Amino acid sequence: MSRGFFNVPKAVNEPVKGYAPGSLEREELLATYKEMYNSNIDVPMHINGEEVRTGNTKNITPPHDHKHVVGQYHTASKSHVDAAIYTALATREAWSSVSWTERAAVFLKAAELLAGPYRAKMNAATMIAQSKNVHQAEIDAACEMIDFFRFNVAYMTDIFKDQPASASGIWNRVEYRPLEGFVYAITPFNFTSIAANLPAAAALMGNVVVWKPSDHQAYSAQVIIDLFKEAGLPDGVINVVYGDPVMITDTVLASPDFSGLHFTGSTQVFKNLWKQIGNNIHTYKTYPRIVGETGGKDFIWAHNSANPLQVATAITRGAFEYQGQKCSAASRAYIPTSIWSDVKKHLIAQISELKMGSPEDPSNFINAVIHEASFDKIVSYIDAAKTDKDAEVIIGGNYDKSVGYFIEPTVIVSNSPKYATMCTELFGPVMTIYVYEDTAWEHSLKLVDESTEYALTGAIFSTDRYIVEKASKALENTAGNFYINDKPTGAVVGQQPFGGARASGTNDKAGSAQNLLRWTSVRLIKETFVTPQNYKYPFLGK
Numbered sequence: 001m002s003r004g005f006f007n008v009p010k011a012v013n014e015p016v017k018g019y020a021p022g023s024l025e026r027e028e029l030l031a032t033y034k035e036m037y038n039s040n041i042d043v044p045m046h047i048n049g050e051e052v053r054t055g056n057t058k059n060i061t062p063p064h065d066h067k068h069v070v071g072q073y074h075t076a077s078k079s080h081v082d083a084a085i086y087t088a089l090a091t092r093e094a095w096s097s098v099s100w101t102e103r104a105a106v107f108l109k110a111a112e113l114l115a116g117p118y119r120a121k122m123n124a125a126t127m128i129a130q131s132k133n134v135h136q137a138e139i140d141a142a143c144e145m146i147d148f149f150r151f152n153v154a155y156m157t158d159i160f161k162d163q164p165a166s167a168s169g170i171w172n173r174v175e176y177r178p179l180e181g182f183v184y185a186i187t188p189f190n191f192t193s194i195a196a197n198l199p200a201a202a203a204l205m206g207n208v209v210v211w212k213p214s215d216h217q218a219y220s221a222q223v224i225i226d227l228f229k230e231a232g233l234p235d236g237v238i239n240v241v242y243g244d245p246v247m248i249t250d251t252v253l254a255s256p257d258f259s260g261l262h263f264t265g266s267t268q269v270f271k272n273l274w275k276q277i278g279n280n281i282h283t284y285k286t287y288p289r290i291v292g293e294t295g296g297k298d299f300i301w302a303h304n305s306a307n308p309l310q311v312a313t314a315i316t317r318g319a320f321e322y323q324g325q326k327c328s329a330a331s332r333a334y335i336p337t338s339i340w341s342d343v344k345k346h347l348i349a350q351i352s353e354l355k356m357g358s359p360e361d362p363s364n365f366i367n368a369v370i371h372e373a374s375f376d377k378i379v380s381y382i383d384a385a386k387t388d389k390d391a392e393v394i395i396g397g398n399y400d401k402s403v404g405y406f407i408e409p410t411v412i413v414s415n416s417p418k419y420a421t422m423c424t425e426l427f428g429p430v431m432t433i434y435v436y437e438d439t440a441w442e443h444s445l446k447l448v449d450e451s452t453e454y455a456l457t458g459a460i461f462s463t464d465r466y467i468v469e470k471a472s473k474a475l476e477n478t479a480g481n482f483y484i485n486d487k488p489t490g491a492v493v494g495q496q497p498f499g500g501a502r503a504s505g506t507n508d509k510a511g512s513a514q515n516l517l518r519w520t521s522v523r524l525i526k527e528t529f530v531t532p533q534n535y536k537y538p539f540l541g542k
């Protein structure tokens with residue numbers, strides 16, 4: 001019961017630590033990495049706050065050293081999923097009724113714990129099991145997750161403040177109720193912060209959650225659960241199950257109390273989930289909310305007024321950071337003939353400098369791709385490009401999975417704008433470039449617009465304001481996050497709310513009030529102070 005209109009602390013972005021040689025944070029992180037790398041973690045499921053170990057385990061192995069086992073996680077049978085749903089529903093009454101200030105405090109505390117004592121552990125788990133370098137781990141697992149918690153609390157109060165007008169003699173108010181039922185969060189491997197945010201955003205708004213993390217993120221998922229526990233999240237609010245995604249999902253989506261899906265992952269999986277929810281629609285007590293952020297084929301388009309070094313730098317960073325495994329990673333570029341030789345020169349110079357190896361050595365810009373299936377898929381496209389007449393590999397193209405799933409940053413140049421790697425999401429360190437005639441720049445914008453089913457991120461480069469305006473208009477439906485003279489990655493919570501349209505998602509903008517609204521169901525309350533007693537309106541008079 002709150003007795004005041006409380007202001008929450010002003011949300012500010014967590015400063016990104018530098019991890020420069022000799023810095024304290026670098027020493028602490030590398031020591032934590034070493035310790036965690038050389039011990040064995042046993043990751044249970046979490047149902048009603050209890051650790052559930054089934055003995056049906058799968059190994060956790062670093063992608064950059066896949067024969068080394070750092071632990072194992074326990075997987076569910078149907079009865080565990082049923083228990084997670086039961087527990088969530090049993091917790092709903094208490095969690096949905098508690099004052100918003102208590103829920104806010106849990107996540108504000110989680111943010112502070114992560115900024116301090118949990119930072120090295122969360123980053124190290126992400127480096128070890130998801131193969132991120134120090135910087136990529138820091139901007140994701142530490143900073144973005146902290147930002148999600150802080151900004152979402154502020155957005156929640158903004159939402160609560162949005163109230164209707166009241167005419168004389170009445171009082172209208174809306175309350176933002178959690179959904180009636182439970183929310184199902186399915187999360188991807190590639191961002192620890194997204195994994196935390198999908199269950200947390202729903203929980204902050206008073207919902208109870210069944211969370212299925214990616215198998216390839218189980219290590220940092222355990223650290224997230226430890227963090228939530230220490231921050232005071234009550235038992236049963238977020239229940240974690242691992243294992244067969246089809247069995248888990250079939251069980252969850254068969255529940256009449258399923259009330260929302262918070263998904264991030266690939267497009268095909270999401271489309272099938274949507275279909276399955278549609279097929280089950282007569283089962284549910286309420287129309288489920290469906291929020292999904294999915295695949296991308298993100299572009300960089302340059303005009304001949306662009307600075308070639310800036311374009312090359314955007315490609316190097318935008319395409320190859322985290323081995324191209326960001327949904328926002330650039331993977332196709334359109335460069336005009338007149339600047340191509342300069343762009344190419346800078347690009348080759350930059351990529352030649354990128355070191356590849358374990359994240360334990362912070363000088364490695366490139367680490368391993370997530371797993372063997374991904375490695376094999378990416379490699380099959382690279383091999384095809386080596387022999388296809390429409391394509392030429394101009395740098396990279398080598399790979400080796402004997403120790404870790406390492407693929408060199410690879411640039412393909414294709415003379416066909418519809419070449420396979422110009423259109424298909426590979427989710428790896430592969431950039432394909434189409435060089436167009438300068439005079440055909442308007443046509444090249446059409447190619448950007450029409451070559452893929454996706455619309456997640458995109459960037460244009462030009463120093464000519466007329467061109468910037470024309471390209472921005474021509475590409476208005478090609479990207480939910482659109483960048484001018486910058487790489488298309490690196491969205492910051494509170495500054496660039498993130499999400500795409502078309503086959504890239506429902507564009508509910510993670511880390512924004514728009515997303516949080518989806519986890520509420522508004523109740524309007526109208527109270528009349530002097531209640532009428534005569535049914536006759538004036539127009540009925542004689």
Ligand code: NAD
Nearest residue numbers: 187188189213214245246249265266269293294295296327
């Ligand atoms: P994925 O689709 O393979 O897996 C995502 C989640 O879905 C995992 O938890 C997985 O176990 C689960 N899953 C897989 N098959 C399922 C099924 N049949 N039923 C139910 N759940 C199932 O994706 P990933 O490899 O973990 O992540 C990479 C993908 O995610 C890429 O396509 C990337 O573009 C996308 N992504 C998008 C965004 C965004 O904001 N748009 C952010 C991150 C990742």
